[in-house]
Amino acid sequence: MIRRMLRVMGEDAPALRLLIALTVVCAVLQGVAFGLLVPLIQALLEGEFSRLWLWVGIETVILIGFGVLNYRTKLLGLTSSVALTSHLWQRLGDHISKLPLGWFNAEKVGSVSRLASAGVFNVTGFPTQMLGMLVNAFVTPAVVVALMFMFEWRLAFVALIAAPIVWGAYQGTVAIVDFVDRRTHSANTRTANRLIEFAQTQPVLRAFGRTAQGYKLLDDALVMQRKADNTMITWGGAIGDGIFRLTVQAAFTAILLTGIALTAGATIGPVELVALLILATRFVQPLMEGAAAGGAVRTVRNNLNRMDVVLGTEPLSEPSARVALGEPSVEFNDVRFGYDDREVLHGVTFAAAPRTMTALVGPSGSGKTTITRLVARFWDAGLGTVKVAGEDVRSMPVEQLMGQLSFVFQDVYLFSGTIRDNILMARPDATEDELNEAIRQARVDEIATRLAHGLDTQVGEGGSALSGGERQRVSIARAILKDAPIVLLDEATAALDAENEALVQEALNALTADRTLIVVAHRLQTIAAADQIVFLEHGVIVERGTHQELIDAGGRYADFWQERARSRGWRLGSKVLAPRRDDAAPSAYQSALASEPRYRRHSTRSQRDRE
Ligand SMILES: Nc1ncnc2c1ncn2[C@@H]1O[C@H](COP(=O)(O)OP(=O)(O)OP(=O)(O)O)[C@@H](O)[C@H]1O
Numbered sequence: 039m040i041r042r043m044l045r046v047m048g049e050d051a052p053a054l055r056l057l058i059a060l061t062v063v064c065a066v067l068q069g070v071a072f073g074l075l076v077p078l079i080q081a082l083l084e085g086e087f088s089r090l091w092l093w094v095g096i097e098t099v100i101l102i103g104f105g106v107l108n109y110r111t112k113l114l115g116l117t118s119s120v121a122l123t124s125h126l127w128q129r130l131g132d133h134i135s136k137l138p139l140g141w142f143n144a145e146k147v148g149s150v151s152r153l154a155s156a157g158v159f160n161v162t163g164f165p166t167q168m169l170g171m172l173v174n175a176f177v178t179p180a181v182v183v184a185l186m187f188m189f190e191w192r193l194a195f196v197a198l199i200a201a202p203i204v205w206g207a208y209q210g211t212v213a214i215v216d217f218v219d220r221r222t223h224s225a226n227t228r229t230a231n232r233l234i235e236f237a238q239t240q241p242v243l244r245a246f247g248r249t250a251q252g253y254k255l256l257d258d259a260l261v262m263q264r265k266a267d268n269t270m271i272t273w274g275g276a277i278g279d280g281i282f283r284l285t286v287q288a289a290f291t292a293i294l295l296t297g298i299a300l301t302a303g304a305t306i307g308p309v310e311l312v313a314l315l316i317l318a319t320r321f322v323q324p325l326m327e328g329a330a331a332g333g334a335v336r337t338v339r340n341n342l343n344r345m346d347v348v349l350g351t352e353p354l355s356e357p358s359a360r361v362a363l364g365e366p367s368v369e370f371n372d373v374r375f376g377y378d379d380r381e382v383l384h385g386v387t388f389a390a391a392p393r394t395m396t397a398l399v400g401p402s403g404s405g406k407t408t409i410t411r412l413v414a415r416f417w418d419a420g421l422g423t424v425k426v427a428g429e430d431v432r433s434m435p436v437e438q439l440m441g442q443l444s445f446v447f448q449d450v451y452l453f454s455g456t457i458r459d460n461i462l463m464a465r466p467d468a469t470e471d472e473l474n475e476a477i478r479q480a481r482v483d484e485i486a487t488r489l490a491h492g493l494d495t496q497v498g499e500g501g502s503a504l505s506g507g508e509r510q511r512v513s514i515a516r517a518i519l520k521d522a523p524i525v526l527l528d529e530a531t532a533a534l535d536a537e538n539e540a541l542v543q544e545a546l547n548a549l550t551a552d553r554t555l556i557v558v559a560h561r562l563q564t565i566a567a568a569d570q571i572v573f574l575e576h577g578v579i580v581e582r583g584t585h586q587e588l589i590d591a592g593g594r595y596a597d598f599w600q601e602r603a604r605s606r607g608w609r610l611g612s613k614v615l616a617p618r619r620d621d622a623a624p625s626a627y628q629s630a631l632a633s634e635p636r637y638r639r640h641s642t643r644s645q646r647d648r649e
Contacts, residue, residue, distance in 0.1 A: 039339050042346075043122065043164070046129060050121040057118050057165055060111040061173045065324075067104040068174065069181025071097060072320035076189050079313040111170070118165040126158045129349065136353035136436075140416035148231045150348060152223075157341040164338050168331045175328020182321045186314065190306055193314055196296045197321055200289030204325060207285035208332050214278035215333035218270045219340050225259075225266035232259040278333065286325045293318045354415060360438050364428035365392035366523035366554045368413055373422035375412060382408055383577045385422070390570065392523075393552055397559035399598070400574035406558040409574075410526045413556065414443055426524065444517035446549065447528045450509040457482065457504075458493040460512055464520035472519060479548035480515035481541045507542050514545040525550055527557040529564060562602060571595065 040058065044051045078093035080086075134150065183201070186194035236243075236256045294315060301311045368390040375383040383405050390396040398406040411417065412424050415431050424431050426442050452460045461476060462468060468476075477483050477493070485508050486492040497503050497512070504512065517525065527546070559565045566585045573581040573588065573595040581588050581595045588595035 039335070039342060042342055043161075046125050047118075047122060048125060050118070050125065053114060053121060054118050054165065057111065057114045058169065058173075060107060060114065061170055062177055064104060064108050064111055064170070065173045065177035066181055067100055067107065068324075069178040069185070069320075071100045071104060072178070072182050072317060073185030073188075074100065075320070076185070076310075076313040076317050079316060080309055083309040083312065112166075115166040115169065119162045122165060123158060123162040126161060126345070127154065130154055130158075130345065133349050133351075133353060136356075137351055138354050138415060138417050140411060141351060145227070145231055148234065149227050149344075152227060152230065153341065153344055153348065157344060160341050161338050161345075164335070168334050168338065171327050171331035172335060174324040175331060178324040179321045182317060186317060186321075189317075190297075190300070190310065190314055192300060192305070193293055193297055193318070196293050197289070197318070200292060204282075204285055204289055207282045208328065211278040211282045212332045212336045214273050215336045216340065218266070218273050219337050222263075222266045222270045223340065223344075225263040229256075229259040229263045232256045282332070283326060286322055290318060290322045293321075354418070354436055355432060356436050357433060358435060361429050361434045363426075363434070363438075363442065366427050366442065367392050367425070368396075368524060368554060368556055369423075369425040369428075370409070370412075371423045371425070373412065373419045373424060375408060375417065375419050381420070381577065383412075383419075386574075386577070386579055387422075388570075388572050388579060388582060390554055390556055392554050394569035395550070395555040395557060395567065396570045396572060397557050397565045397568035398572050398574065399559055399565055399595070401598075404574040405577040406574060407528060408577075410445075410528065410556055410558060413524075413526055414445060415439060440522075442522055442524050444520050444522040444525045444549070444553075445527075446510070446514055446517055446525065446546070450506075450513040452497045452504070452509055452512060454496070454498065456491075456494045456496055457486065457512055460497060461493075461515045461519055464516040468519055476515045476519040479518050480511050480545040482511050482515045482545075484541060485511065510542050511545045514542070514549050518545075518549050522553075524554045524556070527555060529557055529560050562599075565599075573598070 040054075044054055047054050074093060074097050078090065078097060081090040081093055130150070130153070179197075179201075183194050183197045186197060232255055297306070297311050297315055297318075300306045301308055306314070370386045370388050373383055373386045374381060386405070386409065388396070398409055400406055412419055413426060413431070415436065418432060426434075426439060431439055453463065458473070461482070462473065465472075477486070482493075485504070486495075489495040495503070497509075527550070557564060557568070559568065565571060568585070571581075571583065571585060571588055572579055575594065581591065581593050583591070585599075589599065
């Protein structure tokens with residue numbers, strides 16, 4: 039465990055090494071100071087005052103030395119603890135920033151936040167508190183026993199025999215604490231996750247009148263936690279600690295009885311016995327303190343193990359050298375990918391040409407979102423390659439890849455801060471003009487004029503002070519300001535009010551004009567306006583082409599379109615869609631394209647072909 043801490047400490051490791059050395063010296067001095075009590079007490083009880091003053095003098099020197107060193111050790115413990123805290127945070131932060139985005143699910147985030155707060159503080163308490171107690175628990179009694187050998191070897195022998203028994207009891211206590219600590223940790227993590235989930239799902243729970251079920255999940259988690267806490271108190275505290283203390287007391291009793299037997303047999307005198315028994319109590323006391331440290335050290339070790347799990351998670355492999363990129367295209371070549379060993383993309387191949395729109399279409403769960411996530415390296419493909427601007431996404435630094443991409447996902451997350459902060463996050467060095475242009479194009483100006491503090495309005499935790507449509511427009515402004523050539527867009531399935539929908543659409547038009555767009559498309563007019571439709575089912579591309587080509591083919595896409603169009607009051611003619619009542623009228627999707635806003639300002643390839 040100490041080796042792991044030394045590794046984590048990096049250039050501050052010598053301070054921790056010095057701390058350990060000083061702690062050992064302090065423990066030895068303490069043991070010697072205890073040991074010298076024997077001749078001192080003997081001299082006192084025998085009335086030998088000249089010998090007494092000699093031992094008092096030696097004892098005083100040792101105690102002053104101990105006091106000074108102990109003070110230095112405590113200070114070094116504090117500075118080592120501060121250094122360890124910052125090293126642990128830095129290592130966790132550095133590593134987490136390199137992990138694939140897909141790693142960050144709610145459970146992992148909950149567990150890491152516990153680890154980075156309570157976990158780190160627990161580990162960094164080691165140099166200040168536990169190290170001293172632990173070293174004292176073993177070194178001081180060892181010195182006491184060594185000195186006992188000099189005064190009365192038989193008592194020392196009993197203490198020596200007791201040592202492995204005490205050690206066994208210590209290990210037993212530590213094992214119990216280890217077990218209950220794991221249970222408590224998982225119960226705490228579960229409760230924290232349930233609590234967050236409970237808070238986040240309030241609107242849904244209330245809307246469906248299922249708050250009781252929500253409470254039940256949380257209640258169950260709380261009950262489990264209470265049980266785990268009780269087990270911790272009963273087993274980790276009372277029983278584990280009790281067994282250890284009992285063993286130590288038994289060892290002390292054995293020494294005591296041996297001493298009395300030796301005195302009864304006139305092997306040692308009563309004065310020696312009193313002095314040696316005082317020494318024996320000094321043998322016991324550090325061991326008792328060690329019991330408390332033992333459990334705490336096991337918790338520290340468990341937290342270090344948890345950190346190792348995070349630090350051992352494979353980060354994204356990335357070369358440091360930037361590569362020369364071509365036009366902003368996206369290509370999938372025979373890509374296979376699975377979550378937890380379940381393959382969900384089975385050999386996906388398609389290419390999105392620069393400055394075109396590709397709509398990913400298909401039933402729920404067919405793999406559309408997964409495709410956009412692979413472009414952004416939330417995960418890496420298991421087999422096959424994903425290329426951005428002509429290069430494998432794994433062949434360029436993540437920063438270069440991210441420079442090519444903007445995301446507009448459904449779950450827009452804004453950071454606590456102002457609207458301006460949130461937009462500028464995309465490019466903190468943007469000029470005021472560039473910022474204003476992005477704001478204008480994304481129609482955030484319309485939001486700002488309605489709010490008392492304009493762009494300096496606080497968006498609240500996660501953007502909670504803004505409506506869904508407003509949050510989306512802020513995130514689009516962010517993407518416009520970033521000005522990446524490829525846009526990954528997860529089209530909102532949730533309905534916005536008509537005015538918000540039109541404004542969001544306007545914002546999206548500005549974002550996607552003259553950029554390469556991969557859109558998880560849900561709305562018919564978006565799908566129909568795409569240059570290419572990739573139709574997926576069960577992780578396989580079953581059809582690919584323009585809307586007209588796929589309708590003409592009369593396959594799975596045509597069925598899908600017909601079904602969706604029918605549900606919207608449109609119907610499919612022999613070749614194209616037509617409104618139900620008047621076959622002579624323009625096709626429904628043409629009407630839709632003409633009347634409803636689309637993503638692209640320029641005509642699509644299919645439109646251009648028709649023209
Ligand atoms: N983080 C994840 N862990 C495990 N399985 C996942 C994860 N994300 C998605 N899946 C599974 O992968 C499959 C494809 O999911 P994906 O979200 O890509 O589909 P989709 O076509 O975008 O669906 P939808 O239209 O409903 O959003 C589904 O079976 C889904 O359950």
